[in-house]
Amino acid sequence: MRLPKNINEVSANSEIEVGVYPPNGFLQFEEASLGNGDYFGFYWEFGKENQEPIICEMIHDEGIINPRFSNLDKFLEWYKLNDFDWGEEEIDDENFVLNLLSKGNEQLKQNNPEKAIEFYKDSTNSFGELSENWFKLASQYKRIGNELEFQKSIINSIISNWAIEFPSQNALRMIKTLNPVEELKNHPLIINREKIDFNFGGKKENNDYLIISEIISGLTDIGDINRALLMEQNYALMMYWETSSFQERYNFNLNDWKKRFEQKTKERLNKNVG
Incomplete structure (x- = not known):
C-alpha cells in the first residue's frame, strides 16, 4: 500500500482492514473522529494500492464508508479550516469523484449528455468503486446509442463496492x-443477469449468494481478479448482516473468511509487485 507522504500528520491505526466492515483497504485515523463510531480513514481501491489513498468517512448508523476527500492534503486543509475538528465548512476538491459527479449532473440539467459523459468518466477515473457514477455514465451512453460502453458501465455499476453504496434498483433493471x-x-455478470435479485435479509434461503459465487468464479476465470475480490467482499458483507443461523446454513464463518481473503489479497499484491 502506498502511504501518503505526510501520513505522520494523523494518528493512524497500525493495521489496514481486511474486511468486511470496515471494508478491505480501509485504515482508520483519529483526527476529526466524532467518538460515536463515525471517523475518517484512508481507503485504497482494489487495484490501486500503488496509488495514494482517498479519504473516506465511516458512517456507522448506515453501515457504510463515504468518499470525502481525494487525498490526505485535502482532508488536512478541511480539518484546519474547521479548527481541527469535524465541521461544516467545506473546501474545494475540484477533481474528486463527488465534485465531478455534481458537474455531470449540472450538464444533464442543461441537456448536454456528451459533456455530462466527460464529467462522469472523470468521476469514475477519480474513484471507480462507486455505483452511482457508473450508473449515470451508463444511462448517458444508452441515451446517445453507445451500447458497448453502456453495457461496460452498467456492469461496473453492479460490480461496485457495496460497503460504500448498494446498486440501485434502476441499475439492476x-x-x-x-x-x-x-x-x-460471456461476461459472468451478463450470463447470470436474469437470475439476480440482490434482495438480502429476512429469508431462510437466498439464491443470490449462489449466483454471486458463480460470478466471482467467472471473474476469476477470465483474470479479472480485482473485481472478483470486490464481489467476494460484497458477498461477505451481505452475509455479515444475515442471522447466525443463516450463516451456518451457508457455511459462512467470518473469521475463516477473513483469513482466506487476506491470503488472496496478499497473493495478488505480491504478483503485482513481482
Missing part, C-alpha cells in the same frame, strides 16, 4: 433487461 453485445455476451 438495466442489467437484467439489456441485450448483450457480442464483446460482453
Whole structure:
C-alpha cells in the first residue's frame, strides 16, 4: 500500500482492514473522529494500492464508508479550516469523484449528455468503486446509442463496492433487461443477469449468494481478479448482516473468511509487485 507522504500528520491505526466492515483497504485515523463510531480513514481501491489513498468517512448508523476527500492534503486543509475538528465548512476538491459527479449532473440539467459523459468518466477515473457514477455514465451512453460502453458501465455499476453504496434498483433493471453485445455476451455478470435479485435479509434461503459465487468464479476465470475480490467482499458483507443461523446454513464463518481473503489479497499484491 502506498502511504501518503505526510501520513505522520494523523494518528493512524497500525493495521489496514481486511474486511468486511470496515471494508478491505480501509485504515482508520483519529483526527476529526466524532467518538460515536463515525471517523475518517484512508481507503485504497482494489487495484490501486500503488496509488495514494482517498479519504473516506465511516458512517456507522448506515453501515457504510463515504468518499470525502481525494487525498490526505485535502482532508488536512478541511480539518484546519474547521479548527481541527469535524465541521461544516467545506473546501474545494475540484477533481474528486463527488465534485465531478455534481458537474455531470449540472450538464444533464442543461441537456448536454456528451459533456455530462466527460464529467462522469472523470468521476469514475477519480474513484471507480462507486455505483452511482457508473450508473449515470451508463444511462448517458444508452441515451446517445453507445451500447458497448453502456453495457461496460452498467456492469461496473453492479460490480461496485457495496460497503460504500448498494446498486440501485434502476441499475439492476438495466442489467437484467439489456441485450448483450457480442464483446460482453460471456461476461459472468451478463450470463447470470436474469437470475439476480440482490434482495438480502429476512429469508431462510437466498439464491443470490449462489449466483454471486458463480460470478466471482467467472471473474476469476477470465483474470479479472480485482473485481472478483470486490464481489467476494460484497458477498461477505451481505452475509455479515444475515442471522447466525443463516450463516451456518451457508457455511459462512467470518473469521475463516477473513483469513482466506487476506491470503488472496496478499497473493495478488505480491504478483503485482513481482
